[in-house]
Structure formats: structure tokens, C-alpha cells
Amino acid sequence: MTSAPAFLFDLDGTLVDTAPDLLATMNMLLTRAGHPPLGPEVLRRLVGRGARNLIADTFKVTGAPLAPEAIEPLYADFLKDYGSHIAAASRPFPGVVETLDRLKAEGVRMGVLTNKPHPNAMQLLTELDLTGYFATIVGGSKYPWLKPDPRLYERVLADLGGGPAVMVGDSITDVQAARAGGTPVILMSYGYTPEPAATLGADLVLDDFRDVPAAAKRLLGIS
Ligand SMILES: O=C(O)COP(=O)(O)O
Numbered sequence: 001m002t003s004a005p006a007f008l009f010d011l012d013g014t015l016v017d018t019a020p021d022l023l024a025t026m027n028m029l030l031t032r033a034g035h036p037p038l039g040p041e042v043l044r045r046l047v048g049r050g051a052r053n054l055i056a057d058t059f060k061v062t063g064a065p066l067a068p069e070a071i072e073p074l075y076a077d078f079l080k081d082y083g084s085h086i087a088a089a090s091r092p093f094p095g096v097v098e099t100l101d102r103l104k105a106e107g108v109r110m111g112v113l114t115n116k117p118h119p120n121a122m123q124l125l126t127e128l129d130l131t132g133y134f135a136t137i138v139g140g141s142k143y144p145w146l147k148p149d150p151r152l153y154e155r156v157l158a159d160l161g162g163g164p165a166v167m168v169g170d171s172i173t174d175v176q177a178a179r180a181g182g183t184p185v186i187l188m189s190y191g192y193t194p195e196p197a198a199t200l201g202a203d204l205v206l207d208d209f210r211d212v213p214a215a216a217k218r219l220l221g222i223s
């Protein structure tokens with residue numbers, strides 16, 4: 001038995017730097033529609049509220065907001081294109097794999113809770129050989145809710161067997177989800193968010209993923 005808490009990890013901007021392949025897909029959709037491409041810094045401000053919101057926001061910042069009925073066909077194109085190169089350039093952030101290895105060796109329960117469409121999340125984690133760390137993986141289209149809906153958080157906590165848990169993410173939806181679920185939340189400073197992570201109300205902001213296990217234990221008062 002371990003005294004460690006369970007961990008719920010966000011995916012994009014927390015475990016994996018997905019910006020390069022997301023950028024390629026968004027720029028394909030934009031240029032095909034006759035709009036200028038986005039730069040990486042703009043994209044990094046828009047990721048985190050699911051693919052449909054990413055499509056709507058991406059077109060909005062190019063000066064060409066979409067009619068609501070235009071989003072669904074673009075979502076279908078997004079899934080197809082993104083799935084064809086999802087891990088071409090996307091890689092785990094520094095320290096992620098070694099930390100997951102360590103936590104797994106300690107018998108810690110871990111899950112992924114992401115607003116990324118569920119098939120994309122499964123494919124990405126499979127191609128990067130990361131699925132084996134997680135007892136549960138919940139992507140944005142698995143249930144009819146996105147983060148920060150508390151029903152989603154409850155499901156994932158239940159999947160992990162209850163008990164103390166910590167959310168590790170990069171954006172405001174991660175903070176709101178954890179608050180609704182009553183668990184502490186750590187944000188990674190290198191992630192995707194329009195506002196600096198330090199302003200989002202997390203219990204702690206970390207620069208290095210390797211510091212997550214010790215910080216989580218401190219937050220929960222576990223030695
Ligand atoms: O919005 C997305 O597609 C990814 O979001 P995530 O940060 O919840 O993984």
C-alpha cells in the first residue's frame with residue numbers, strides 16, 4: 001500500500017506538448033478557408049476548452065468568426081487531419097515520463113482527464129506509449145460534459161477508487177474542475193493558457209514536472 005494520493009492529469013499543455021501538431025491542423029483548416037495561418041503563441045492561448053471551442057476561437061482571432069452550423073463539418077475535418085499526424089512532433093514535456101515511471105513503481109493510481117476529443121486522446125497516448133500508466137483515461141467526447149463540469153471530475157475520481165487526489169493541469173478549467181471536486185490543484189507554468197498560470201488560483205504552480213509528486217504530498221499533508 002502507498003500513502004500517496006491519486007493523480008488526475010490534464011493532457012495538452014501538462015503531460016504532452018501537443019501544440020506543434022494542433023497548429024498544423026488548425027492552419028490547414030484556416031488556409032483551406034482562405035484565412036492567414038496562426039503562430040504558435042496564439043494557438044497556445046486557445047487550447048484547453050475542447051476541439052469545437054478551439055475551432056471557433058481560432059477562426060474568431062483570424063477575423064472570420066464562424067456561424068454555429070459551420071463548426072460541425074470543420075470538427076469532422078479536424079478529427080481526420082489531426083489523427084493523421086497526432087504524434088508527428090508532439091512529445092511529453094521534460095520529466096514527464098521519468099516521473100510517471102516513478103509514480104507507477106510506487107503503485108500510485110493515475111488518470112487522465114482532458115478536454116481533447118476522446119479518440120484523439122487515446123490515439124496520442126497510445127502512439128507515445130503512455131496508456132499503461134493510467135487506470136482511467138477520459139477525453140472530451142467520452143461523456144456529454146467537458147471540464148470543468150463537476151460530474152466529469154466525480155466520474156474520474158470514482159474510476160480511481162476514491163480517496164485523496166490531486167489534479168495537475170495547466171489552465172483555468174483544471175482549477176475549476178478540481179475546486180468543484182474538492183481536491184487540491186497544481187498547475188504547470190509551461191502550459192497553454194491566455195493568463196499566466198500564477199493568476200489562476202491554483203494551490204501551487206510548478207515549472208518542473210519532476211517536482212509534482214513531492215508537492216502533491218505536501219499539499220495533502222502526507223509525508
Ligand atoms: O482542449 C483541448 O483539446 C485539450 O485540452 P486539455 O488541456 O484539457 O488536455
Ligand SMILES: [Mg+2]
Pocket residue numbers: 010011012013014047048169170171191192
Ligand atoms: Mg491543458
